[in-house]
Amino acid sequence: MGMNEQDGAQSFLKSFVEEFANPLGQDDPLPVNPLSRTVTLEEVKGESLDLGLRLLSSRKAPGWLSTSMCHAAVTELLKDDLSPFHCPKDPEQQQEAEAEVVLLQSEPVQRLFINKLREVGVAWQKQLPNRTPRSSRSRLCSVHAIRNTRRKMEDRHVLLPEFNQLFGLQDGVEREYYAVFDGHGGVDAATYSSTHLHVILSQQEVLKSDTSTAFKKSFIQTDDMFRIKARRERMRSGSTGVAMLLAALTFTDTLTWLGAWGDALDEKKRIEDLGGCIAFMGCWRVNGTYAVSRAIGDFDQKPYVSNAADCSSVQLSGDEDYVLLACDGFFDVLRPADVPALVLEALREAGGSGEDVAQSLVAQAKAAGSSDNITVLLVFLREPRDLLLSEITAGQV
Known part of the structure; x- marks a missing residue:
């Protein structure tokens, strides 16, 4: 990683950690709206990555840093027990073929994801991980x-x-x-x-x-x-x-x-x-x-x-x-x-x-x-x- 890249990453992480100085509380509004009100377990990763990339892009994060941070944060999110965010089942609305589909409330899941993203930012501000170098140049x-x-x-x-x-x-x-x-x-x-x-x-x-x-x-x-x-x-x-x-x-x-x-x-x-x-x-x-x-x-x-x-x-x-x-x-x-x-x-x-x-x-x-x-x-x-x-x-x- 070149010095300019490292300096740019550290500058962004400093501003990001300052903006999110404290974890989001359960009543705090999300800085970016999630795409859906409810998600299945299979959709959590895609919806979280989308929200994270939109959040970081709007704050001018370097592309490689945005993707790396989102990967680290969603990996930690998926290790957590998400059962507290399960939606109550509605027998009248749930089709028989969907009996095994578990729905989660999107907003609290994404609040937890942003807190994971914040934790990554705090850790990386102290010690930025090595970036795997690209053998090919970035394309316009x-x-x-x-x-x-x-x-x-x-x-x-x-x-x-x-x-x-x-x-x-x-x-x-x-x-x-x-x-x-x-x-x-x-x-x-x-x-x-x-x-x-x-x-x-x-x-x-x-x-x-x-x-x-x-x-x-x-x-x-x-x-x-x-x-x-x-x-x-x-x-x-x-x-x-x-x-x-x-x-x-x-x-x-x-x-x-x-x-x-x-x-x-x-x-x-x-x-x-x-x-x-x-x-x-x-x-x-x-x-x-x-x-x-x-x-x-x-x-x-x-x-x-x-x-x-x-x-x-x-x-x-x-x-x-x-x-x-x-x-x-x-x-x-x-x-x-x-x-x-x-x-x-x-x-x-x-x-x-x-x-x-x-x-x-x-x-x-x-x-x-x-x-x-x-x-x-x-x-x-x-x-x-x-x-x-x-x-x-x-x-x-």
Whole structure:
């Protein structure tokens, strides 16, 4: 760890410990609102990590420190007896299939988690643990999202360049995780996916040996968990999504998506073989309802709307420029073939700076007629200035 990193970490820890000089009492308000009022035991980790990262990010904590602190705090939280926070069972509301589901009150659980986070801060201010050095440099990521003309923002995105640190993985493979979730019929499914999918992915035994299978299992498990919550809380939303895991040791990019149609003919046959149909109502729709054939949620149309994700693992050569993840609000009006020219145009206008490229792409999609929520997430695999310089040099040849 360099001196600048260490000084920055110590400066943050000092201010954090000063702000949280005393543990939160049972009547003290939470500094950050939890996502849910009640959680299952399986959801505690994801909800706690989400709250912790939001709390630390809002206070400008270094990314590596945020993920490391959250991992340490949630590890201690899960060692505690959480039974005092169990919700009383309601026989009238609890479905027979959910008889074994244990619900916890989210607010006191998160209060305990923040106190664990405080304890980590106090201990690390005295002795900062050694940070595992990264063999690869940090990548620049440009992201921008707008509600556009829609009444609500139903997109969610995740940037997790410190994936291993958040989950304490030490298997010699550096990983970065990025995702965009495009909700419909409400934001609940997209929020749930952005909170829990990467947590479930980190727990897959085959993560190192078969990342595609790990992703497929994670999407299915996320959907199964959301089904229980949706039934309990009467949620009817769904979400498509695209998620990516960059593995630095093998230079592999595993891209997974749960979306519109994939191979349209194969999807049509799959749905019809199940007894469903595809109807054209302004666009192709499953049983005349949803304009997507694969999604988290949309349980009233399962199994016609599938939770089986399409996965692709690509061995990177080192010559790739960037990876772009975006929702339908972008790709409904712009083709993938349009992207390279738009990225180069944005880089030229910014003098080679890549930070605002996503904002420029979102503006282009809106100008092209998109009225939907728009989210664009761009992960540069080369320095943006080098990318622009290569283009200029090629143009002079």
